[in-house]
Amino acid sequence: MDVAVSNRKDGTVLVTVSGTIDIDTAPALRSAMEGLLDDGRNRIVVDLSGVDFCDSVGLGTFAYSHNHCVEHGGFLRLAAPSPFLARLLATVGLAGRIPVHATVTDALPT
Template identity: 70%
Template sequence: MHVAVTNRDGDIALVSIHGAIDINTAPALRDTMHQLLDAGRVRIVVDLAGVDFCDSIGLGTFAYTRNHCAAAGGFLRLAAPSPFLSRLLTTVGLTGPIPVHPTVTDALHEASAA
């Protein structure tokens, strides 16, 4: 898994993930999210277009990050999940508390308006 962070207008951090999020790779994602939160970056959009697998540790990382962002007046938005990942997010109930957008452009547009 590869994680990259891009700073966007309006202090939005775009986190792009490529590969599988599993027990071996989730710590890198968790570390990235902790670094953003520790730096006060609480407006985060995650690009999931390159993710081909996500286990419970990755899902837990999204839930944890969303809770901390919301507590600080920010947000976490997920963008461009595969059909598999979209079904998984819905099945585990994350699509209620975490907005999921079909594209990164849609997520950034909504995030900029927030």
């Protein structure tokens, strides 16, 4: 799994994730997200277009990050999940709590 972080001029952080998010790789994602949150970054869009699998550890990272962002006046938005990941997010109830957008462009603030 690869994680790339880019800061946008509007203060939003775009986190691009690719590959498999599982028990072996999720700690790198969690570390990247915690680093952003610790730095006070609370407007985050996660590009999931390159993710082919995500387990409960990855889902937990998204839930934790979302809660932290909202508690600090920001947001976490998930963008461009594969059909598998979109179904998974809906099945576990995260799609009802965390905004999920079809594209990164739709997820970015206007």
